[in-house]
Amino acid sequence: MAVLDAPRIVTSRLAYEDSHTLARYLATGGYEALRKALSMHPEQVAAEVDQASLLGRGGAGFPAGRKWSMLRPSEVAYLVVNGDESEPATFKDHLLVERDPHQLVEGVIIAAYALQVNRAFIYLRGEFALGLERVQGALNEAYDHGALGRDVFGSGFSLDVVVHPGAGAYICGEETALLEGLEGKRGFPRIKPPFFPAAQGLYGEPTVVNNVETMSNLPWIVLNGGAAFAALGAGRSTGTRLFALAGRVNRPGVYEVEMVKNTFRDLIYDPAFGAGVPGGRPVKAFIPGGVSAPWFGPDQLDLPLGQDEVGAQGSMLGSGSVVVLDDTSCAVRAAWRITKFFSRESCGQCTPCREGSGWIERAMYRLEHGGGRVEDLDLLLDLCDNIAPGLTWPPQQTTICVLGPSIPSSVHAAIEMFKDEFLAHVESQGCPFD
């Protein structure tokens, strides 16, 4: 049974039509957390976040508190919010920027205060036209309210926040590519080291890059304390998390779920969440954390929704997207489409990713559409192995960023789990599901 008694930390205002306005935000406790934070020392605010064990909600799951502690002392430093949400089937940040932009803005101001940073940028994917309007609207209201600009609420702390539109590039979700986009360049991920923008980020200055959902958790954490947040969930996976549920379910959508206490089965089947598969059909497979994640079969449905729990089973919670395939879904077509996506979005800097993605996509295409050969299965695995040697989890890396090693996940999993289906495609020279 699903555990539903956790507080709504980031989705508490969604029932209101006007949830994006300052009036509604103030009427529901908005900017109280900021006032409280400003009464504390910056280090105390950071300590609360550290105690909360808030894992980054963008995909990598790196603890926000630790990221903050790595910020190199400097005359100039920046805070950048990653709202370039583009991992296929991930649509939680979209909800947060459109429906509760003030919560995001308050989180940004709190983080900037804790980090003692005076310039922040919110990078939103350019396709979020309404999101850009709403966040800019919230910033305008926050300035007028005294929560932004010079001398925030009379505290002596000043902050400017600029919303920056992307322009359609999945790779700009990678934090160093995002910084390139913010510098007005092609979104090429930067060569590591330095591994962390906290050492060398925007314009080479120390920069903290945090996800939209991560920021949106901060007002609650400051108001209720890091310990209260850490009391939810279990182990390293604390608090609640937004899961974007899509694919073959009756109620696709974004659900706030307490970490670890619930399982993938709860998320997919509970009437409060996905409410099962259409027609009562069986789950054939599911993708537990965005298309970069290896797939799971129905035998993993009872796995808890926790970062380490999923990691130990050879996949990841990643971006918080769960995609369900039922017995009417073609595994070859699904893996082909995911590879087509990576091939289209590869920035082209590294040969294994640029060439490998296209090569895999072409082989997958002919399997799905007629022309496939039995030896294509070995060819595909060999190509995957060239991109991420050993096909281990987490994957080995031959490229500048993790887009490359994400390519083999779906193809490798599909071949391992559904080899017969691949062979049936060869046999019938096309898709048996058509």
Next chain:
Amino acid sequence: MTHLRVDLRQRAEELVALYPRPRSAMLPLLHLVQEQDGYVSPEGIDEVAELTGTTPADVRGTASFYDMFHLEPVGRYVVGVCTNIACLLAGGEELLAHASERLGCAVGSTTDDGLFTLEETECLADCGHAPCVTVNHRYVRTTTPEAFDAMVDEVRQGRRDHEIPDHGTLVRVRRNGGLRVPDEVIAAERAAAKAARARRLEEAG
């Protein structure tokens, strides 16, 4: 005489002033060019180069990296249909084929009357309403062929123009004033905060 209209030129200059370095305004400025011209025009590229202190080659090289920037003219309404994983599982490929037939243009091309351009898109982050359809980057949430047809008719008659503006994702984004905190204020505050932190550390031993 600038290529950008007076109001857009003013917005462009305000955008440049928001960033520590002018080149950072590259993407927003290209959105403004698209808002005026419907695509990233050669004249617009020259002006963005001037505003950002770069060269037209630099601007074109950057613009060509990003899917939202059209380097050739497109229709007044750009219709995007997603076929990525969540939409694939909900019939996105079928809806895209239907859209192509209904609009009378191949995927990636523009109708003869210049009204519609049809694109197959990657995930647009609206998977709760799959298959996802957008018009000029507004989510129209027409998941069935019937709903799609009705939407196209309304757009054709101009009945959706209040919610689907012309090109430009920043058409309705207006910042209420520029930066409010001068660099000298920031420098002074940072110095004071640093000193306060040192004092606290000293007191704490």
